[in-house]
Amino acid sequence: MHATISPLSTAKPPHSTPRSRTDFRLCGLRREALGFCSPSQFRNRGVGAVSAKNHSRRRTVFAASASASAADNGSRAPSSFDYDLVIIGAGVGGHGAALHAVEKGLKTAIIEGDVMGGTCVNRGCVPSKALLAVSGRMRELQDEHHLKALGLQVAAAGYDRQAVADHANNLASKIRGNLTNSLKALGVDILTGFGTIVGPQKVKYGKIGTSDNVVTAKDIIIATGSVPFVPKGIEVDGKTVITSDHALKLEFVPDWIAIVGSGYIGLEFSDVYTALGSEVTFIEAMDQLMPGFDPEIGKLAQRVLINPRKIDYHTGVFATKITPAKDGKPVTIELIDAKTKEPKDTLEVDAALIATGRAPFTKGLGLENINVETQRGFVPVDERMRVIGADGNLIPHLYCIGDANGKLMLAHTASAQGISVVEQLTGNDHVLNHLSIPAACFTHPEISMVGLTEPQAREKAKQEGFEVSIAKTSFKANTKALAENEGEGLAKLIYRPDNGEILGVHIFGMHAADLIHEASNAIALGTRVQDIKLAVHAHPTLSEVLDELYKLTKINSHDTKPASEPVAV
Ligand SMILES: Cc1cc2nc3c(=O)[nH]c(=O)nc-3n(C[C@H](O)[C@H](O)[C@H](O)COP(=O)(O)OP(=O)(O)OC[C@H]3O[C@@H](n4cnc5c(N)ncnc54)[C@H](O)[C@@H]3O)c2cc1C
Numbered sequence: 001m002h003a004t005i006s007p008l009s010t011a012k013p014p015h016s017t018p019r020s021r022t023d024f025r026l027c028g029l030r031r032e033a034l035g036f037c038s039p040s041q042f043r044n045r046g047v048g049a050v051s052a053k054n055h056s057r058r059r060t061v062f063a064a065s066a067s068a069s070a071a072d073n074g075s076r077a078p079s080s081f082d083y084d085l086v087i088i089g090a091g092v093g094g095h096g097a098a099l100h101a102v103e104k105g106l107k108t109a110i111i112e113g114d115v116m117g118g119t120c121v122n123r124g125c126v127p128s129k130a131l132l133a134v135s136g137r138m139r140e141l142q143d144e145h146h147l148k149a150l151g152l153q154v155a156a157a158g159y160d161r162q163a164v165a166d167h168a169n170n171l172a173s174k175i176r177g178n179l180t181n182s183l184k185a186l187g188v189d190i191l192t193g194f195g196t197i198v199g200p201q202k203v204k205y206g207k208i209g210t211s212d213n214v215v216t217a218k219d220i221i222i223a224t225g226s227v228p229f230v231p232k233g234i235e236v237d238g239k240t241v242i243t244s245d246h247a248l249k250l251e252f253v254p255d256w257i258a259i260v261g262s263g264y265i266g267l268e269f270s271d272v273y274t275a276l277g278s279e280v281t282f283i284e285a286m287d288q289l290m291p292g293f294d295p296e297i298g299k300l301a302q303r304v305l306i307n308p309r310k311i312d313y314h315t316g317v318f319a320t321k322i323t324p325a326k327d328g329k330p331v332t333i334e335l336i337d338a339k340t341k342e343p344k345d346t347l348e349v350d351a352a353l354i355a356t357g358r359a360p361f362t363k364g365l366g367l368e369n370i371n372v373e374t375q376r377g378f379v380p381v382d383e384r385m386r387v388i389g390a391d392g393n394l395i396p397h398l399y400c401i402g403d404a405n406g407k408l409m410l411a412h413t414a415s416a417q418g419i420s421v422v423e424q425l426t427g428n429d430h431v432l433n434h435l436s437i438p439a440a441c442f443t444h445p446e447i448s449m450v451g452l453t454e455p456q457a458r459e460k461a462k463q464e465g466f467e468v469s470i471a472k473t474s475f476k477a478n479t480k481a482l483a484e485n486e487g488e489g490l491a492k493l494i495y496r497p498d499n500g501e502i503l504g505v506h507i508f509g510m511h512a513a514d515l516i517h518e519a520s521n522a523i524a525l526g527t528r529v530q531d532i533k534l535a536v537h538a539h540p541t542l543s544e545v546l547d548e549l550y551k552l553t554k555i556n557s558h559d560t561k562p563a564s565e566p567v568a569v
């Protein structure tokens with residue numbers, strides 16, 4: 001699942017300049033004292049409201065010598081700056097970086113070209129989890145066997161589609177408001193418009209093609225995120241052939257929907273649609289469903305999340321052509337064999353959801369102005385998120401975080417990368433250990449993971465010459481899970497028997513998304529199984545699943561190595 005892994009490194013960044021925090025704190029205080037950043041001022045102007053006029057006024061206070069202008073061709077680096085940090089993109093990555101930056105005393109602005117909050121808040125994590133909250137409850141209410149086992153009787157469950165859609169939309173609005181207010185309250189300047197890098201440490205922002213607002217910054221973070229990736233030949237009309245952007249609005253619940261791709265989005269939406277009454281057909285290019293997950297967990301997940309539900313599937317096929325429904329004709333999907341490329345089948349369905357990954361949103365960013373070539377649209381970065389130029393050298397003062405760098409497309413990764421960059425900017429060399437970042441798929445039950453899958457661990461072991469051991473436990477051995485009548489689950493720990501290093505943990509079962517953090521923190525802190533197996537877990541709790549896992553591990557008796565030093569997280 002973790003596609004690209006950054007190696008740990010401890011070398012100093014060439015251009016990280018330790019700063020005096022006091023200077024910046026003073027700067028922040030002065031800004032507030034002058035009344036430029038009061039949240040109410042922003043509120044009056046709405047989201048993103050720093051006008052060019054107001055902005056230039058501030059520039060005279062803080063950076064009298066800043067000389068960037070639209071007339072400047074942008075090639076010269078400025079000698080003083082409007083901001084310590086300018087972030088392009090106010091998604092969760094940009095937001096996390098901005099909050100940490102002001103906390104560290106950096107004068108910070110964030111540029112947003114669309115709605116605040118980006119994908120996660122408006123078209124991703126937040127509304128999808130609202131829909132999944134509904135599907136979880138629908139499943140419980142519809143599961144007669146489960147209810148009977150608990151001694152419950154409930155009349156037939158139903159739902160109001162519009163009310164469900166409103167729940168998702170209202171939650172997104174609420175979180176968007178919270179996110180925006182948190183930036184304003186802390187004094188982050190929100191600059192509205194599309195941001196383009198016009199030269200070293202210079203960004204232009206405003207309406208595309210017409211903007212003439214230029215700001216200078218000592219450091220710039222690109223946090224422009226991603227959009228749905230739609231393969232060639234697929235025509236999205238937003239009604240019957242849709243991406244997650246459309247599906248989250250829940251404008252209709254089709255009787256039969258094909259879902260192209262069985263990754264996170266495909267799986268989560270299959271959970272939602274089947275709970276609301278749709279039949280689902282998966283179309284997956286790889287030979288098995290859920291190819292990104294640990295195979296053993298994927299197999300069990302298929303037994304629980306796919307086989308008993310109204311879901312069928314075609315694996316090892318590409319959807320090469322999808323035509324929306326029109327004039328009473330259904331959506332048609334042409335499938336070819338993924339290996340031989342021979343035509344395989346044609347499906348006719350009511351709707352199709354395209355869930356084939358995400359493409360970076362880096363067009364128009366002006367990367368060519370600073371000698372950066374993207375790789376399939378992704379901004380190349382090193383392990384410190386420093387942008388790598390076309391000549392292989394680092395571009396000074398330029399960073400890229402989140403989906404736009406493609407390292408690990410998750411909300412908390414974007415935010416953690418942003419925090420890591422700010423740490424570097426404020427004098428603390430910091431490298432994020434991507435192998436310690438957990439991921440979760442919020443199906444019912446949930447799937448979660450951290451670190452390597454078993455095949456990845458075995459491959460690494462072969463290359464580096466160590467043994468791999470596995471510990472496994474079932475949720476059926478857990479009292480709390482049985483009390484909830486939710487014994488269907490498996491937890492798996494992959495570790496080194498020579499030194500106790502945790503290589504990966506995978507959980508399928510009730511609340512797996514919450515349970516994974518004990519393991520991810522252990523990896524982040526370099527805790528070995530021999531240390532953590534002595535930790536105490538409350539009884540009866542689901543966390544005893546992990547306790548059981550740790551206790552099942554066996555460290556080679558000849559091993560005398562001490563537990564390692566904690567690593568940077
Ligand atoms: C359906 C769905 C469900 C998901 N669920 C989860 C989940 O449960 N957990 C999880 O961890 N992740 C989830 N994700 C992934 C998560 O949403 C992304 O990893 C995360 O949003 C990436 O954050 P980001 O800040 O890098 O980019 P984004 O959130 O995409 O934000 C980028 C922002 O930059 C703005 N922008 C772009 N270019 C410019 C420019 N030139 N100038 C100005 N502004 C610009 C955009 O308008 C946008 O607001 C989900 C994604 C989807 C699609």
Ligand SMILES: NC(=O)c1ccc[n+]([C@@H]2O[C@H](COP(=O)([O-])OP(=O)(O)OC[C@H]3O[C@@H](n4cnc5c(N)ncnc54)[C@H](O)[C@@H]3O)[C@@H](O)[C@H]2O)c1
Pocket residue numbers: 231260261262263264265266268283284285286290291292317318319355356357358408409410439440441442
């Ligand atoms: N709970 C979460 O954390 C969560 C939820 C949703 C999305 N996300 C993030 O959003 C990103 C996008 O999710 P996603 O599910 O779209 O991507 P994904 O990469 O997880 O899965 C895409 C799937 O589509 C298949 N595929 C690709 N092209 C195909 C084709 N032409 N025909 C058939 N199958 C094809 C791939 O083999 C893969 O299994 C992910 O990187 C994920 O990190 C996270």
